[in-house]
Amino acid sequence: MSATHISPSVYNFLNQLKENNNRDWFNEHKDEFKASQQLVKKFFAELFETFQKYDEVDQVKLFRIYRDVRFSANKQPYKEHFSGTFSRKKPQLRGGYYLHFEPGNTFLACGFWAPEKEDLNRIRKEFEIDATEIRAIVNAPDFKKEFGSLEGDELKTAPRGFDKNHPAIDLIKKKQYIVTKNFTDKEVMSPDFQEKVIEAYKTIRPFFDYMSDVLTTDLNGVSLI
DSSP states (O other): OOOOOOOHHHHHHHHHHHHOOSHHHHHHTHHHHHHHHHHHHHHHHHHHHHHTTTSOEEEEEEOOSBOOOTTOSOOOSBOSSEEEEEEEOTTTOOOEEEEEEOTTOEEEEEEESSOOHHHHHHHHHHHHHOOHHHHHHHTSHHHHHHHOSOBOOBOSSOOTTSOTTOTTHHHHTBSOEEEEEEEOHHHHHSTTHHHHHHHHHHHTHHHHHHHHHHHTBOTTOOBOO
8 A cells, every 4th residue: 555645635635734824714715724634644643654664653643723922922833844753762762753745835844842851961971972973873974865964953162161272162062962854845755755864763763772772871881771
């Protein structure tokens, strides 16, 4: 059975929503929204099943299109994209997968978007001791071809307790450890798009395996779980 692919109707709906982001228009086009949402849900569900062949993902979450505008200056009631996440099985597996559908701005992301304070310090301590392995992973040809480089917000200087002249300060300063890959609308509409997403997610596994090992052991390599 062929994999579900995203039809032009989904992006046609999102393009129209961008021009008419109000409740009256949305209610008048509720059927188009439901059809688009159902197709995206099916796409995510199939990805979730495929994940089980090479990773332990225990949850898929498709985000609601309704925006929480209570504390936002932007009062538009609807998001102009579809997106969702896949969670790896905790506590032994760390990291997460994200997929974002938006005309002209479709991308996937993987990594650690908002690590807890303790986890972030543990990662930094590991890099302080030895950054050889993580550099080998993110500089591997397949990794660089798929994602380019490691991304994420970072501090302007060294975190408290770390040497600003440390050879791995570029990694230690980071507050996030993520990678992204963008896709054109043409790629999204192609029948093999789901395969491209899976291949990208497979490429991140050495990074996830390494980070999971770091976050489930102490500085002496003793298991914490």
